[in-house]
Amino acid sequence: MSASPTxxxxxxxxxxxxxxxxLGPAGEVADCGPLSGGGFAAVWWVRLADGRDVVLKVGPPPHVPLLRYETDMIGAEARYLRLVAARAPAVPVPALLHHGRHPELGDWLLTARLPGRTLWDLTRAGADVGPLRAEFGRALAALHAVTGDRYGYDGGRATAPTWRGAYTAMxxxxxxxxxxxxxxxxVPASRIRALVARHAAVLDVVRRPALLHFDGWAGNVLAVDGPDGTPRLSGLVDGERHLCGDPLLDLVSxxxxxxxxxxxxxPLVRAYRAAAPFALDEGARRRLGLYRLHLYLLMTVEMPSRGITAESDPGxxxxxxxxxxxxxxDLAGSRR
Structure with missing residues (x-):
């Protein structure tokens, strides 16, 4: 398990x-154990005495410092799961069973446990994941059909009346x-801000705050074997980092x-474009570049808060x- 302080x-x-x-008396535990994954929350599988399989996700202790966008991320995932269940029921996400807050226990979620192996594991095992990636692309398109009530995050985190403003705030x-x-x-932070400002106008093409998963790397995509043995999509998990904005952001992770x-x-890009067509023109390329900049910056900045150093993980x-x-x-060499 990770030694992440969070x-x-x-x-x-x-x-x-x-x-x-x-769950009260219905929460009697027959067996349980930790699940591997990211470093933010503690996640355990649980088999209940009544035979149900559930997942417990517990947020960081209250004294642990977090990044600004990580405020109330457990609550954010609860809101995401409710929203998807209500407005994008075709997208497979875990059923939310309980969202709890307690002075001692902190903030936690209890969800149904979805079956399947991760796309990450299947890819490393050499499975034919092309059809699964295509299903994932269509699921993202269905998710993006949901229009949010803001650009950026909820809960008092980075947001703005426009996507340009929200991205800049993030x-x-x-x-x-x-x-x-x-x-x-x-490079100095001032240089990053200058490059973002130089290209930010390209974000103004986004006129609708689509619901985004954001963290759709292969470890958050689950699949089960279909009747023909081909992996089929069974779930998209870990929606705590969701936000609302440009659908292209969800093609980065x-x-x-x-x-x-x-x-x-x-297969994912092709299926997504068939379901939600867009042009891969110069403007789209620059937006994708800005979104990769954001993701790599996030992954860099979060390392100390996860206990990761150049000595512990030089690669x-x-x-x-x-x-x-x-x-x-690339952004420095691109025209406005």
């Missing part, structure tokens, strides 16, 4: 407390976090460390520095 230490006795607080918050945590960046505009025949540090520098160079 991840609470759980054990079976503590898990039982959360289940009792969530980057400004990350740069402020970088300063707070003394995170070294490839699913092609992590790659460029969607350079892979128009990727990640070097890779993100290279990717961030490349996006900054």
């Amino acid at each position: 991840r609470r230490d759980l054990d079976p006795a503590r898990v039982r407390r959360y289940l009792t607080a969530s 980057v400004d918050d990350l740069l402020a976090d970088a300063a707070d945590w003394a995170v070294p960046l490839p 699913p092609l992590l460390f790659r460029r969607a505009e350079d892979e128009p025949d990727d 990640r540090v070097a890779l993100l520095a290279e990717l961030l520098d490349a996006e900054l160079a």
Whole structure:
């Protein structure tokens, strides 16, 4: 398990407390154990005495410092799950069973456990994941059909009346976090702000705040075997980082460390464009570049808060520095 300071230490006795607080007598635990994944929250699978399989996700302890956009992320996921269930029921997400807050236990979610293996595991095992990626692309298009009530985040986090304003506020918050945590960046923060300002007008084409998952990397996509043995989409999980804005933002994490505009025949990109057509023109390419800049900046800035250092994970540090520098160079060389 990760030594991330944001991840609470759980054990079976503590898990039982959360289940009792969530379900009362119906929360009797038969078995449980930790799930692997990201470093923000503690996530455990639980088999209840009545045979149900559920997932417990517990937020960080209240004294642990967080990045600005991470405020109330457990509550944000609860809001996301309710919204998707109500307005995009075709998108497979876990059923929300309980969202709890308690002075001692903190903030937590209890959801149904969706079946399946991750797209990440299937890809590494050499499975034919093309049809699954296409399903994922169509699910993203269905999610994006939901129109939010704002651009950016909810809950008092970075938001604005326009997508340009929200994106700029999101980057400004990350740069402020970088300063707070003394995170070294490839170039001065002022240079990043100047490049964003130089290209921000390209974001004004976005006139509707679409609901975005944001964190659609392969580890958050679940699949089960279909009747013919081909993996079929069974769930999209970990929606706590959701926001509202440009649908193109959701083509960055699913092609992590790659460029969607350079892979128009990727099954996900092709299926998404068939369901929600858009042109991969110069404006779209610059928007995608800005969104990769945002993601790589986020992944860089979050490292100290997760206990990650150049000594503990030199490969990640070097890779993100290279990717961030490349996006900054591309933006510096692009016309307005």
